[in-house]
Amino acid sequence: MDSAGTRSPLAAVVGATILADAALARLVLSADLDRVYFLGKPIVVACAFRRATGLPCPTCGLTRSTVLALHGDLGAAWGVMPAGPVLALGTLAIAVALLWYAVFAQGQRPASEAAARCWIARGGLAYGAAAVVMWLGGWTAQFLNAWHGGLGK
């Protein structure tokens, strides 16, 4: 945290780092509906919980969904796990907001800077709430689907 009225590159550095991480992940990872690929080679792992019980664990599909979302295939990502696109896009939005804050709002009039902080905080809360709902909802749907015999991906 930096005091109001002063400029610090910290927010910009963090925002840029998140975007760079996402770009790197998009570069080296790809996915289809069945698995994730690292530099074109499939990552062959199976969830231990799923293998033992036949039911999806809370994180089943999250990597595929997030990678698909990073590649812009939001429909497929939503189908695999609805939380993936929400988490990916929300994180990217926070990174962009941090860059915007560092470049345009930080060091400006205290009222403007406070308003920018407030909007980022509101966005963060909305993102957190959406992440919880989508993650729990998506997993519950997958779990019930598997429970009733229609085990999906």
Place this chain on the structure above:
Amino acid sequence: MAEGTAYCPACGAAQQSAVAPVPPIQPATAGPYPAVFACGYASWGNRVVGFLIDSLLVGVGMAILFFVAGTVLASMAALAGHGAGASMCCMFFLLFPVATLLVGLYNGVYLIAQRGFSIGQGVVHIKVVDASGNLLTQGAAFLRLVVRVGLSLVPFLPLLDMLWPLWDERGQTLHDKAVNCYVVNNPQGV
């Protein structure tokens, strides 16, 4: 200590006014810097370094739990005829919060309630205090830990929690806000 000198209750540093009596402690409700925190809020960088040091302890706890739980799950999979080779990614989902809770009972509750800082926070000289500049009670420190563990159950929310001080006026994370506490500089390390 010189008579009549006001000192920060969080870090012990002398306040600017050397002759004024200690002002009544006010809840931190107005302004970016409550008067009681003369040493200032901890920087985000220091908080992250302290968190990473504490995370090493959590990592040790996770390694122990992973070994135990992995043995049990692998045995179950073998008995079910699935053999080895299954991923334990879902175990991290459970083990990280559990290890955070177990390690945090000492590092995040006992130590913070007793002296104000965890092992990692002690290395970077920062301290957790309440709105009056006093140490947290064990109950408040435990609630703070529980909120942090709860957030860690949801993917990506720990990142949001960690980033929050970047835009928060008082440098609080979400788990700080849950118990209205602050992390301040502690240059004297006491």
